[in-house]
Amino acid sequence: MLLAFDVGNTNIVLGVFKDGELIQNWRLETDNNKSADEYGMVINQLFTYEGLETREVKDVIISTVVPSILYTLQHLSMKYFHKRAIVIGPGIKTGLIVKYDNPKQVGADRIVNAVAAYAKYGGPLIVIDFGTATTFCAITENAEYLGGTIAPGVKIASDALFEKTAKLPKVELEEPGHAICKNTIESMQSGLVYGHMGMVEYITKKMKKELADLTKSGKEVTVVATGGLASLIEQGIDCIDHVDKMLTLEGLQLIYQKNKGHKK
Known part of the structure; x- marks a missing residue:
């Protein structure tokens, strides 16, 4: 599965893809004061509620317009999913x-x-x-x-x-x-x-x-x-x-x- 983060100034939208298909999505409030552990626990609860297994996440990708929250999500990705996140930015292939x-x-x-x-x-x-x-x-x-x-x-x-x-x-x-x-x-x-x-x-x-x-x-x-x-x-x-x-x-x-x- 792929876990995708779309981080805006107001909300974070999360999506889980399996075999290229979006199977679940959630919307959280963007909070610069939340730690990686706090976000990690929330995501853990969301996965559990929907019957999803965090261990099935094979990769993480992040798009953010809030630079201050990027490190938090990168740390979350490593600690809770044991993956180095792909971050949208210079050097990423887009086809555009x-x-x-x-x-x-x-x-x-x-x-x-x-x-x-x-x-x-x-x-x-x-x-x-x-x-x-x-x-x-x-x-x-x-x-x-x-x-x-x-x-x-x-x-x-x-x-x-x-x-x-x-x-x-x-x-x-x-x-x-x-x-x-x-x-x-x-x-x-x-x-x-x-x-x-x-x-x-x-x-x-x-x-x-x-x-x-x-x-x-x-x-x-x-x-x-x-x-x-x-x-x-x-x-x-x-x-x-x-x-x-x-x-x-x-x-x-x-x-x-x-x-x-x-x-x-």
Whole structure:
């Protein structure tokens, strides 16, 4: 079995693959203060609850945008699974040609998403990840990762309204059903959710045009969304073709296949 870690600023998503198939996944809170032992005990309990054996884990792969937690997970991998983890970063084979000015600056999650989306849907392609930040990535039909856009996520915007104003409350992130709202909570929900929908539509439209100018075959651009809030935002817009919640984990499994036997 393969144990995959997708570490974001807010959550860690874990996935277990057997013979290339995702058989179980969990979501934990990202906590820089947790030790390898604390994470190890939680994972042990999750495995036990699902009837899985930790000794069957043959390899571990990690994608993280939180550098401070990487050592913790590497230590966990050695102590609890007796494996040196594969870490997404420079030198890892992905199958993509990264055209970013400085490839080292591209977030690991963005590359992993692009690998999975290109393998499943082909290019040209736009991948939108609704995480702590909302990221947009453009990939050509020739597997060239061009770059994209990074915007504040819906939760960041919600937290900012609460923290930077005297009277506005915290609200649940859900669609209120109308834009002319008669109370503060729905007014905030409207601004947060519909505002994000509008941003996504505009950026996607602009990126599609730029990608189309580079696509010699004339093939249409496919738009794939992932991340915790993808379904909420996708409900109100027409520019997303596929919502794929397990995209990052599947990308980790694909990258593992390209790199197993070549650990750094």
